[in-house]
Amino acid sequence: MVTNEEIENIRRNANIVDIISNYIPLTQKGKNYFGVCPFHEDHSPSLSVSTDKQIYKCFSCGASGNVFTFVSEYENVKFLEAVKIVADLCGLSFTPQIKSSNTSVNQTAYEIMNLASKFYQNNLNSQEGLVAKKYLETRSLNEEIQKEFEIGLSLSGAHSLHALALNKKYQLADLEALGLVGKRDDYVYDIFQRRIMFPIHDLDGRPVGFTGRIYEDSDQAKYINSKESRIFKKGLILFNYHRAKAAVKRKKEVIIVEGNMDAIRLYASGIKNVVALMGTSLTKEQIGIIKNLRAHVLLMFDNDEAGENATYQNGNLLKDHGINFDVIRLTQKKDPDEYIIAYGPQALEENIRNPISFLDFKLKYFKKNKDLSKTQDLVNYIKEIINDLNSLDDDLTKELTLKKISQDYDIPYNLLEKELAKIKAPQKKSSSKTPKPKTKLSKYDKACQNILYFMMNDSRFIRAFKQDLGFFNEKKYRDIANEIIYYYETNKDIDLSSFLAFVGPKDYIYDDILEILKICQINEFKADVFDEFISVAQKEMVKKEIEALKIQIANTTDANEEIALAQKLLNLKKGCVGNEK
Numbered sequence: 001m002v003t004n005e006e007i008e009n010i011r012r013n014a015n016i017v018d019i020i021s022n023y024i025p026l027t028q029k030g031k032n033y034f035g036v037c038p039f040h041e042d043h044s045p046s047l048s049v050s051t052d053k054q055i056y057k058c059f060s061c062g063a064s065g066n067v068f069t070f071v072s073e074y075e076n077v078k079f080l081e082a083v084k085i086v087a088d089l090c091g092l093s094f095t096p097q098i099k100s101s102n103t104s105v106n107q108t109a110y111e112i113m114n115l116a117s118k119f120y121q122n123n124l125n126s127q128e129g130l131v132a133k134k135y136l137e138t139r140s141l142n143e144e145i146q147k148e149f150e151i152g153l154s155l156s157g158a159h160s161l162h163a164l165a166l167n168k169k170y171q172l173a174d175l176e177a178l179g180l181v182g183k184r185d186d187y188v189y190d191i192f193q194r195r196i197m198f199p200i201h202d203l204d205g206r207p208v209g210f211t212g213r214i215y216e217d218s219d220q221a222k223y224i225n226s227k228e229s230r231i232f233k234k235g236l237i238l239f240n241y242h243r244a245k246a247a248v249k250r251k252k253e254v255i256i257v258e259g260n261m262d263a264i265r266l267y268a269s270g271i272k273n274v275v276a277l278m279g280t281s282l283t284k285e286q287i288g289i290i291k292n293l294r295a296h297v298l299l300m301f302d303n304d305e306a307g308e309n310a311t312y313q314n315g316n317l318l319k320d321h322g323i324n325f326d327v328i329r330l331t332q333k334k335d336p337d338e339y340i341i342a343y344g345p346q347a348l349e350e351n352i353r354n355p356i357s358f359l360d361f362k363l364k365y366f367k368k369n370k371d372l373s374k375t376q377d378l379v380n381y382i383k384e385i386i387n388d389l390n391s392l393d394d395d396l397t398k399e400l401t402l403k404k405i406s407q408d409y410d411i412p413y414n415l416l417e418k419e420l421a422k423i424k425a426p427q428k429k430s431s432s433k434t435p436k437p438k439t440k441l442s443k444y445d446k447a448c449q450n451i452l453y454f455m456m457n458d459s460r461f462i463r464a465f466k467q468d469l470g471f472f473n474e475k476k477y478r479d480i481a482n483e484i485i486y487y488y489e490t491n492k493d494i495d496l497s498s499f500l501a502f503v504g505p506k507d508y509i510y511d512d513i514l515e516i517l518k519i520c521q522i523n524e525f526k527a528d529v530f531d532e533f534i535s536v537a538q539k540e541m542v543k544k545e546i547e548a549l550k551i552q553i554a555n556t557t558d559a560n561e562e563i564a565l566a567q568k569l570l571n572l573k574k575g576c577v578g579n580e581k
Helices: 004-013 016-021 067-075 079-090 101-105 107-124 129-138 143-148 160-167 172-177 241-251 260-268 284-293 305-320 336-343 345-353 358-365 375-389 395-409 413-433 443-457 459-468 475-491 496-503 507-519 527-555 559-574
Strands: 027-029 032-035 047-050 055-058 152-154 181-184 187-190 195-201 207-213 223-225 253-257 274-276 296-300 325-327
Touching: 004 067, 004 079, 004 496, 016 032, 016 047, 016 055, 016 067, 016 079, 055 496, 067 079, 067 496, 107 129, 107 152, 107 160, 107 172, 107 195, 107 207, 129 195, 143 260, 160 172, 160 187, 172 181, 195 260, 241 253, 241 260, 241 274, 241 284, 253 260, 253 284, 260 274, 260 336, 284 305, 296 305, 296 345, 305 325, 305 358, 325 358, 336 345, 358 375, 358 395, 375 395, 375 413, 395 413, 443 459, 443 475, 443 496, 443 507, 443 527, 459 475, 459 527, 475 496, 475 507, 496 507, 527 559
Parallel strands: 253 274, 253 296, 296 325
Antiparallel strands: 027 032, 032 047, 047 055, 152 195, 181 187, 195 207, 207 223
16 A cells, blocks of 8 residues: 555655656756656746646746646656656655556456466476477577567467466456456467467556467468456557657657557667557557657658558558658568668668658658659549648648649649638638537536636635635535645645645545646645635536426425425525525
8 A cells, every 4th residue: 555654654755846857958047947848839938836836837828836746747657657757766765556446447457467467488498498499599589589579379279378368267258258267168278379479568567458360381371469447448559659658758759650560670780769550440549658758759660552551541640740850761571571681771870860851751651553754634633632731731831842743844823822722711711610629617517627627726825715605516516625725634734736745645535636726727726716616616506406496386386395495495585696586
């Protein structure tokens, strides 16, 4: 169990300026330090870090919190994992048992997959594994790489893994659900047999699936993959993410490849900031993972038609989500794995240092299956380029591209400009008809959030809340208020940085508190402003109570109860301005 005292001790020993300086440069201005905010597209220092309060606040996007909050948001990890990172940076001991809400529910599944992974790894060192090891060596996957990537071997017998698992008292139904065994009538068999096994890990580094590859001549499928299960969802994972994350953070760059072997080859060659797709197209969840890395992306897919199509498809997805990226197109060899084997890591690194823009890639891509000596193919090619340029906001790129086409194909520049203008006008018109909906908070919600914000920053307002309001109708506000009051009564004061450390492990309210800190922008905590928020909350709470009483009166069949409810309703209305009707 992790105690609040342990977390608070780490917070007190961690200077927020020192910790944040490990991630972004900070410059002192007066009492505070300032830096470019990493949580939005910031071009001038808008993140303020206070040494006195041990909190940070972005005056642009509203991001706010203490040292643990910053690390949690920047590293995209849970609160206790952030505490562990901060403790390590400070040279302090902290070894919590970090479990997500799903871990306990799926504990058996994780145990089974870990058992399978260890079993396969041991098999590789058995007598039967000699042939598989020899094959791996011919593929330049030495023993060091085998251990790094936990490569293993499924045996030739149909009952080896599931016999072991059943002996360990695991249930056959669980093995079947995880795709480790199959069942035909009453015959049970291992899904993976006589294959080299590459484990697939989730974002936290736990084995959740496998890719099995044949290593002898066979008419079977070259690769088979684990089916999806309750712990293995391909769209939520990027292969090698848990290993690559640290290198990505250092380099501020992530390379995305198609296949697991490509990622293994790059990583083993010293290019460690690499992840692989778990399919041909990025999912919105994978895009979210990539976006949270806050790194420049390099797409490096196979040198074939499928790889070209994947580059175009995934490039458009990244562009639509505002992710900064470039493209690497290798020549002569089919994929990065083959390229490194043929030419070595340095040749590949040269390609990494000289990527092309997505626009330059598309100028070549649109030529596919076209004979530009034919008028119609040339017209189609130019129209595809112009349509694509129309989606760009960069006027300079548009102009330079049009000039290049004009020179390359001897077409008047003003004619190309007119073509772009023709499709530009209607697009702008249509987009104005469908503005993005904005979620607006009610006056009451704003009041409640500001009341809590005042309370988190000054103990005067905790006492005023207890005296003048006392509670909230909504559970999420009520829970936060209760935690603030409990902290205050325990510590006899309120300190925002310390309070955030106190509530950090409480997932059910922590995110709501961070949202309040982000939204509320008040810097001066004045009593009359607080009183106005209290007044708004009181009136709304009375209105809700009035509505509830009206429903009770309409539904009661007891005359005495109806009279009592009506009197209560009348008393409430007298004290609620605007509700005298």
